[in-house]
Amino acid sequence: MTLECHVARGMAVASQVKSGMRNWLLSLLDLLFPPLCVVCGRSLEPGRVRVGIRWAGYGLCSGCQGAVPWIRPPICPRCGRPFALASAGGHLCGDCLLHPPPFDSARALMAYRDDVVSLFHLMKYGPRPSLARFLGEMMGRAFGEEIRALDPDGIIPIPMHPRRLRRRGFNQASWMARRISKHAGVPVRERLLVRTRWAEPQVRLPRTLRIRNIRGTFGVGRGKEVSGGCWVIVDDVMTTGATAREAARILKRAGAVEVHLRTAARVL
Numbered sequence: 001m002t003l004e005c006h007v008a009r010g011m012a013v014a015s016q017v018k019s020g021m022r023n024w025l026l027s028l029l030d031l032l033f034p035p036l037c038v039v040c041g042r043s044l045e046p047g048r049v050r051v052g053i054r055w056a057g058y059g060l061c062s063g064c065q066g067a068v069p070w071i072r073p074p075i076c077p078r079c080g081r082p083f084a085l086a087s088a089g090g091h092l093c094g095d096c097l098l099h100p101p102p103f104d105s106a107r108a109l110m111a112y113r114d115d116v117v118s119l120f121h122l123m124k125y126g127p128r129p130s131l132a133r134f135l136g137e138m139m140g141r142a143f144g145e146e147i148r149a150l151d152p153d154g155i156i157p158i159p160m161h162p163r164r165l166r167r168r169g170f171n172q173a174s175w176m177a178r179r180i181s182k183h184a185g186v187p188v189r190e191r192l193l194v195r196t197r198w199a200e201p202q203v204r205l206p207r208t209l210r211i212r213n214i215r216g217t218f219g220v221g222r223g224k225e226v227s228g229g230c231w232v233i234v235d236d237v238m239t240t241g242a243t244a245r246e247a248a249r250i251l252k253r254a255g256a257v258e259v260h261l262r263t264a265a266r267v268l
């Protein structure tokens with residue numbers, strides 16, 4: 001681990017200590033102003049609706065928590081795709097055997113299905129940065145320990161082109177990465193990966209054009225070193241995987257030893 005990584009990790013630990021006071025204040029605010037369920041919008045007032053997950057002014061009622069399409073094992077150990085048969089597992093899926101992805105592992109919290117799409121739309125186009133923090137908190141709770149065990153050098157949010165960042169006002173991947181960082185005790189490294197050119201939004205393109213559209217849009221930040229490191233890329237949704245593959249390819253080409261991917265949701 002480089003000296004720069006040691007310093008960044010020290011800063012992450014220091015901010016954890018400071019956040020104790022902040023968490024106490026947020027709990028008090030939660031009590032005074034009960035949060036709303038992010039999916040059904042019902043008030044999470046104590047005694048009225050059973051709370052599944054609650055954090056900093058946001059929450060998920062137990063009913064909606066049960067309805068979220070969480071991705072659970074058995075999954076492909078490489079790409080994280082769930083296997084249809086409960087008895088399957090412990091082996092790579094056909095896709096990974098035929099076309100090994102450039103990342104070492106990919107995991108997603110939930111399937112990107114109709115019942116959660118509106119949540120992501122509200123976050124991005126609302127825009128509601130605090131929803132990205134809530135999703136990041138859920139990702140941190142789910143993946144924090146496992147990321148800590150990987151002992152990576154940093155968490156890298158998928159960068160947004162400056163033009164899109166100005167338009168939206170925030171990069172949801174960065175907000176998620178910061179919450180994951182708190183749980184994993186691993187620093188966020190914002191400018192290691194940068195956008196080197198504009199790409200049309202992937203959602204507007206058919207699957208076949210997505211790879212061509214994203215090719216060459218990432219680069220390693222000027223003066224940054226990724227060589228020899230283990231990195232965790234964070235993004236909100238994995239659709240075809242074209243963006244994740246390209247980001248991982250660039251990091252590996254620059255000498256990264258391991259690249260892992262964690263997203264809030266993925267299309268199955």
Ligand SMILES: [Zn+2]
Pocket residue numbers: 037038039040041042060061062063064065
């Ligand atoms: Zn609900």
Ligand SMILES: [Zn+2]
Pocket residue numbers: 076077078079080081092093094095096097
């Ligand atoms: Zn696979």
